[in-house]
Amino acid sequence: MATIQNIKGMRDHLPQAMLLRQHIVTTLQQVCERYGFEPLQSPVVEYAEVLEGKLGDDEKLIYRFEDHGGRRLALRYDQTVPLARVVAQYAGQLAFPWRRYAYGPSYRGERPARGRYREFYQFDADIVGSPSPLADAEIVALLSESLAALGFPDFVTLLNHRQIIGGIARISGLDETAAGGVYRAIDKFDKLGADGVREELLRSGVDPAAAEQILALVQIEGEPQAVLDELDARLANDERAVAAVVNLRAIVAALAGLGIPAARYTIAPRLARGLAYYTGLVFEAITPHWPEGSLLGGGRYDELIGQFAKRSIPTVGLAFGIDRLHDVMEQLKIGPQPTGTAVAFVTIFGPEQAQASMALASELRAAGLNTLLSLEPNAGLGKQFKEADRKGARFALVLGPDELAQGDVVVKDLRSGTQESVARGAVVEWIGNSLNLSTATP
Amino acid sequence: MATIQNIKGMRDHLPQAMLLRQHIVTTLQQVCERYGFEPLQSPVVEYAEVLEGKLGDDEKLIYRFEDHGGRRLALRYDQTVPLARVVAQYAGQLAFPWRRYAYGPSYRGERPARGRYREFYQFDADIVGSPSPLADAEIVALLSESLAALGFPDFVTLLNHRQIIGGIARISGLDETAAGGVYRAIDKFDKLGADGVREELLRSGVDPAAAEQILALVQIEGEPQAVLDELDARLANDERAVAAVVNLRAIVAALAGLGIPAARYTIAPRLARGLAYYTGLVFEAITPHWPEGSLLGGGRYDELIGQFAKRSIPTVGLAFGIDRLHDVMEQLKIGPQPTGTAVAFVTIFGPEQAQASMALASELRAAGLNTLLSLEPNAGLGKQFKEADRKGARFALVLGPDELAQGDVVVKDLRSGTQESVARGAVVEWIGNSLNLSTATP
Numbered sequence: 001m002a003t004i005q006n007i008k009g010m011r012d013h014l015p016q017a018m019l020l021r022q023h024i025v026t027t028l029q030q031v032c033e034r035y036g037f038e039p040l041q042s043p044v045v046e047y048a049e050v051l052e053g054k055l056g057d058d059e060k061l062i063y064r065f066e067d068h069g070g071r072r073l074a075l076r077y078d079q080t081v082p083l084a085r086v087v088a089q090y091a092g093q094l095a096f097p098w099r100r101y102a103y104g105p106s107y108r109g110e111r112p113a114r115g116r117y118r119e120f121y122q123f124d125a126d127i128v129g130s131p132s133p134l135a136d137a138e139i140v141a142l143l144s145e146s147l148a149a150l151g152f153p154d155f156v157t158l159l160n161h162r163q164i165i166g167g168i169a170r171i172s173g174l175d176e177t178a179a180g181g182v183y184r185a186i187d188k189f190d191k192l193g194a195d196g197v198r199e200e201l202l203r204s205g206v207d208p209a210a211a212e213q214i215l216a217l218v219q220i221e222g223e224p225q226a227v228l229d230e231l232d233a234r235l236a237n238d239e240r241a242v243a244a245v246v247n248l249r250a251i252v253a254a255l256a257g258l259g260i261p262a263a264r265y266t267i268a269p270r271l272a273r274g275l276a277y278y279t280g281l282v283f284e285a286i287t288p289h290w291p292e293g294s295l296l297g298g299g300r301y302d303e304l305i306g307q308f309a310k311r312s313i314p315t316v317g318l319a320f321g322i323d324r325l326h327d328v329m330e331q332l333k334i335g336p337q338p339t340g341t342a343v344a345f346v347t348i349f350g351p352e353q354a355q356a357s358m359a360l361a362s363e364l365r366a367a368g369l370n371t372l373l374s375l376e377p378n379a380g381l382g383k384q385f386k387e388a389d390r391k392g393a394r395f396a397l398v399l400g401p402d403e404l405a406q407g408d409v410v411v412k413d414l415r416s417g418t419q420e421s422v423a424r425g426a427v428v429e430w431i432g433n434s435l436n437l438s439t440a441t442p
Numbered sequence: 443m444a445t446i447q448n449i450k451g452m453r454d455h456l457p458q459a460m461l462l463r464q465h466i467v468t469t470l471q472q473v474c475e476r477y478g479f480e481p482l483q484s485p486v487v488e489y490a491e492v493l494e495g496k497l498g499d500d501e502k503l504i505y506r507f508e509d510h511g512g513r514r515l516a517l518r519y520d521q522t523v524p525l526a527r528v529v530a531q532y533a534g535q536l537a538f539p540w541r542r543y544a545y546g547p548s549y550r551g552e553r554p555a556r557g558r559y560r561e562f563y564q565f566d567a568d569i570v571g572s573p574s575p576l577a578d579a580e581i582v583a584l585l586s587e588s589l590a591a592l593g594f595p596d597f598v599t600l601l602n603h604r605q606i607i608g609g610i611a612r613i614s615g616l617d618e619t620a621a622g623g624v625y626r627a628i629d630k631f632d633k634l635g636a637d638g639v640r641e642e643l644l645r646s647g648v649d650p651a652a653a654e655q656i657l658a659l660v661q662i663e664g665e666p667q668a669v670l671d672e673l674d675a676r677l678a679n680d681e682r683a684v685a686a687v688v689n690l691r692a693i694v695a696a697l698a699g700l701g702i703p704a705a706r707y708t709i710a711p712r713l714a715r716g717l718a719y720y721t722g723l724v725f726e727a728i729t730p731h732w733p734e735g736s737l738l739g740g741g742r743y744d745e746l747i748g749q750f751a752k753r754s755i756p757t758v759g760l761a762f763g764i765d766r767l768h769d770v771m772e773q774l775k776i777g778p779q780p781t782g783t784a785v786a787f788v789t790i791f792g793p794e795q796a797q798a799s800m801a802l803a804s805e806l807r808a809a810g811l812n813t814l815l816s817l818e819p820n821a822g823l824g825k826q827f828k829e830a831d832r833k834g835a836r837f838a839l840v841l842g843p844d845e846l847a848q849g850d851v852v853v854k855d856l857r858s859g860t861q862e863s864v865a866r867g868a869v870v871e872w873i874g875n876s877l878n879l880s881t882a883t884p
Contacts, residue, residue, distance in 0.1 A: 003489040004750045015480035034807045036784035036814035038457035043561050047445040065507030068551040109510040119485050132817040257800030308446045342478035358699030365476045372478035375574040390537050
């Protein structure tokens with residue numbers, strides 16, 4: 001049968017990939033809980049009506065179907081709209097500000113490509129119900145601490161504000177709708193450079209003098225305070241932009257208060273981010289080792305979460321794309337490179353020694369060592385060593401008739417190939433010491 | 443809108459429920475890895491063809507739909523059929539015996555009821571590609587160690603073998619198809635009692651003498667060796683049943699070798715389990731504190747996993763139903779009863795003290811303490827204490843002008859209501875000590 005395979009764009013994650021993915025998720029979960037975020041899980045399936053009317057052209061990508069009672073259902077395409085539903089549905093049980101994280105798959109019927117999947121996993125973290133710039137700072141700090149905890153050697157978070165981009169675009173003199181072209185042009189700065197953006201601006205109907213002003217503004221760089229001072233001066237006539245500068249000043253001060261190193265963030269007036277629903281801070285994390293794009297981004301979106309509750313519920317958040325992080329970490333060799341879960345493999349010399357080997361495996365497990373037990377009392381030791389090696393175990397243990405008589409265990413280090421007789425009662429300690437030693441001197 | 447809610451039978455898990463669910467999953471994962479199992483994740487969506495033709499009447503419960511290219515897709519209804527697909531598709535990359543675990547949601551369009559959901563989460567563990575009774579024993583040991591690790595105070599695993607049930611049923615003299623009625627009758631023993639089962643057997647066409655023999659056999663109880671001896675003697679004419687007794691003897695010996703306490707398992711000839719695909723060992727864990735049913739079960743199914751690979755791939759495994767475990771643990775108050783993730787809540791006395799409070803929060807987090815930071819420099823302390831309490835934090839910390847001048851921090855224990863001034867440099871240690879103390883004397 002041709003279809004006995006996975007659907008294109010919906011991937012199987014075999015053990016080696018899964019171990020890295022689990023490491024990523026566990027790390028993010030740990031950092032989130034360090035910041036007091038709480039877990040939420042909503043179903044993968046929602047009423048289609050909940051999801052519709054929010055994605056524009058992309059709505060055609062939603063997987064929709066009818067259930068057994070003829071109700072119109074859909075697979076969620078992100079975890080933000082379900083969050084809005086949860087916030088409306090359980091209003092009485094949730095106390096704001098509410099820090100929640102959520103992890104799970106979402107679905108879009110896109111054409112699969114490198115880095116673009118039909119089933120993709122996201123880890124979202126949002127602070128719901130607070131307009132405070134401290135909330136913005138906590139989210140950026142969470143991002144920064146998460147990437148550091150994952151082992152990214154250097155990265156920087158670009159910070160901007162929707163109303164700074166707005167102020168810059170308003171220089172064009174175009175109305176709010178036409179200004180969309182200006183946003184899109186600015187957003188491509190890193191790809192097109194100044195000349196490319198100038199061309200796009202002129203094509204959008206911006207006059208040449210305004211275009212130069214815009215280009216100058218989006219290229220401002222430097223220490224956050226200096227950039228903000230300059231934006232403040234040059235956008236002084238735009239009330240909303242001035243308020244945005246005040247907001248970014250508070251966020252930057254809080255980042256310093258939270259101990260986030262200054263090298264890890266910068267104000268980038270060129271950062272637009274595509275999504276129209278952002279209302280305040282926008283940000284993106286990048287690393288020079290991955291020039292193909294950003295690692296992830298987020299921002300403040302004060303109008304989206306309250307859409308079902310029918311009131312404004314100010315919210316700031318981000319989504320880690322697990323597939324993207326996985327791809328990048330695998331390519332850059334960041335994080336653990338495990339080949340399996342087991343540290344020790346207990347062989348079985350023969351049927352007579354099986355009970356003793358089982359007891360040894362049980363003792364290692366009780367001591368917290370991940371241990372595989374051979375299932376084949378009648379297989380030769382050579383074959384069992386090969387299996388131990390293939391499973392990525394570091395040590396293979398042998399309890400033959402001689403060892404049982406002498407009260408010891410042969411421990412073979414599958415990495416170095418050496419082997420040693422260790423007293424039966426000291427095996428757990430011996431392995432523990434060897435592991436600590438090899439962690440200390442890699 | 444009426445449909446701004448979750449679909450019935452597909453549940454939202456709010457933080458308190460999620461914390462227990464995550465505890466369950468993390469515990470199972472840890473025990474699995476202790477036994478050398480490796481994680482696998484396959485997509486939630488499969489080609490409908492992969493899933494069809496295996497569920498009998500229940501096939502109508504599958505959620506099916508067409509994708510954007512007109513392909514027939516379906517939501518998986520378990521993680522076993524996808525495992526069979528993975529085993530066929532990646533044959534070259536998988537070395538048997540392969541111990542894999544998998545966690546995720548599955549879907550069935552059933553009528554929702556207490557304990558029966560349309561979206562349900564399972565944690566599966568299987569040993570693929572080994573006919574060894576050691577593999578059976580490892581799975582039963584894994585079950586036993588998992589329930590112990592989750593904190594179940596007492597439980598027992600009922601063990602039986604498909605061919606012992608088969609041998610008992612063959613006493614009826616009915617052919618293999620008609621014997622299905624006998625299996626079903628025996629399976630209801632715990633519900634109907636001897637009289638009820640006798641009635642069902644007679645109704646199935648079993649003659650009265652055979653019915654009495656069957657009833658006597660399914661009621662055999664005692665030490666595993668004694669039960670097996672008696673089954674051996676009374677089914678001596680049935681070759682398959684005799685081989686099954688030999689197999690169970692090896693499994694029970696291995697359980698003892700693996701150090702599983704004898705009180706945690708028993709041979710139960712009455713255990714039939716519904717699923718026709720079991721070929722060897724079958725088992726179920728029960729606890730007297732939950733008389734409504736079994737906690738979970740599993741067994742050996744040697745023909746299912748090789749169905750796409752077109753060869754027999756002997757496999758033994760089990761599936762923990764997370765929803766069932768969650769319901770039972772919640773009701774029996776087993777496991778942690780967390781109200782939130784945060785230990786400490788750092789208040790902000792006023793705008794002047796905000797930076798100092800942020801630095802304190804950052805220090806607590808760096809020390810590994812889950813810490814919430816107030817987002818409202820202008821809210822009163824009373825309101826902030828209330829928020830800390832509502833979030834389940836144990837301690838609220840205050841850094842006011844006096845504390846800053848004196849170099850200390852007020853720590854309020856929200857459980858006891860007492861508060862204390864602690865030197866700024868000693869706060870982390872003080873909280874750590876208080877937590878250890880309250881763990882030691884609950």
